[in-house]
Amino acid sequence: MEPAPTEQDYGFLGDLQLSTTIDSPHILQIDNRGVRDEHTVMILQLLEGPQDETNLDDWLSGDLHPSPLLETNAHYQPRCRKSGRRGARRRRTSPWDPMFFERPVSREYSTAKGRKNNSRWTSKEVERLARGVSRFGVGQWTLLKQEFFKSSIRTAVNLKDKWRNLLKGYQENSQKSTLLYLEPSLVEKIRNLAAKQPYPYRRHR
DNA sequence: TTAGGGATAGTT
DNA sequence: AACTATCCCTAA
Structure with missing residues (x-):
């Protein structure tokens, strides 16, 4: 029987909602429905950084994926890619990627057929x-x-x-x-x- | 409320 | 242009 995950809210960081789950309390999850301001990005970078110096170089090189802060499918590459695949959506590579904090298209600002979000x-x-x-x-x-x-x-x-x-x-x-x-x-x-x-x-x- | 068709928008 | 992940519409 699979246990239902229990979420624990850690409040907000700017417009970000922070939470963890019981089964993986060491992983901080973030709902990224907010604006991108300099302080938030800096805090995120510090949070995602290594806790000691052992893998600092790896982290700075950007090779340390997937991120413990927020996993995205974008970190994974197709295992077999024979002739250029098409269509897969790729977004938000990291919290300080400009794409990451892009607001979803809200109904109010778009046409009647607009989409709510596209995450x-x-x-x-x-x-x-x-x-x-x-x-x-x-x-x-x-x-x-x-x-x-x-x-x-x-x-x-x-x-x-x-x-x-x-x-x-x-x-x-x-x-x-x-x-x-x-x-x-x-x-x-x-x-x-x-x-x-x-x-x-x-x-x- | 769900299944399935269809529209939309991001990727290659 | 081709293609698909995500979102939207709606009959039942």
Whole structure:
């Protein structure tokens, strides 16, 4: 039985909401829906930096990924890339990347058909989604939202969409899948769940 | 509320 | 231009 993660809020840093989870209290998670000001960036850099001098050089070189502060899929490269893959979205490489703090397009400022946000799923989120599916099964999106994504920007529909998208990676042309950006162990877990509970069901048409 | 079709926008 | 991750719409 998969335990539901319990979030602990650590309040705010500027417009950033800080939190950790019980099962990984050493990992600080940040909801990046805020502005980017100099002080915040400096604090983030200090937080993400090494705690001692042993790997200072590695850190300064930028090779120390994935970040313990905030994981993003952008840190992973496709394992096999034969002829240039297309379409994968890449965003926010690090907290001080200008892209990182870009506000999502809000409905008010965009056209009627504007999108609410467009934020990439982190591998942490995918891992959480997989745990939720193994706990409740496929289709219990509202329950999964309540138990595993309570204070997340992800809606129940987002969870459903993401699961569908992940499983697309196992259909024919899996070369182009977002699964290539994930840890092999996580991909394996998703594969096992997918085998047990096929999705989508193909009810329509 | 969910499944599935479709639109949108970022990447190559 | 081709392609897809993410988001939106809506029947049932």
